Amino acid sequence: MGRQKKNKFKNREGVVYSTSDDFEYSYEGGEEEETLEPSEQDLRIWLDRKGGGKIATVIKGFVGTEEDLKSLGKELKSKCGVGGSAKNGEIIIQGDNRDKVEKYLTEKGYSAKKAGG
Template identity: 60%
Template structure:
């Protein structure tokens, strides 16, 4: 069963109601217009991960960016929920690379 967000609509008494399943993704912004935040999240077992949030654009473009960043860090990770998660603390390396590619990026969180 699909777990798509249907904006709280459960049932409609209108016989002509049709739910619009619009998966319109936002157009990917140019790197200089992206405002990315780099977080360090602590997971269970003392593990940490670098999380890049704030990307505006298509999921496919975020997947490409995530793959480039994982290759840069030589580490595993994933792209989900509109953010890139990389295993380990690679904030400085990620920020340096993103700035060299004209992205606006800075550290966030405690």
């Protein structure tokens, strides 16, 4: 079982060949949403139980680029002093840090509420 090469041309749309010198291929899914201002964001803070009895704080509802999501996630992880991740429109912070997260987000101008039970 050898390593397989990843085909970088797989997502090209509609063009097989072009003779134009300044032709640019268009790729599927290349457009990201523009990040909304903090006051326009409506974030929900959930408590989630992971495998092995671990608890995580999950922030859902972020609208914006993946880069801005990761930046906010990094700030929250630093503020809470724990690890976590930020991807697919969600920020996951290890442990029950809902109060710290809510306080920090409202100070930054976000509309944030605790959700779930």
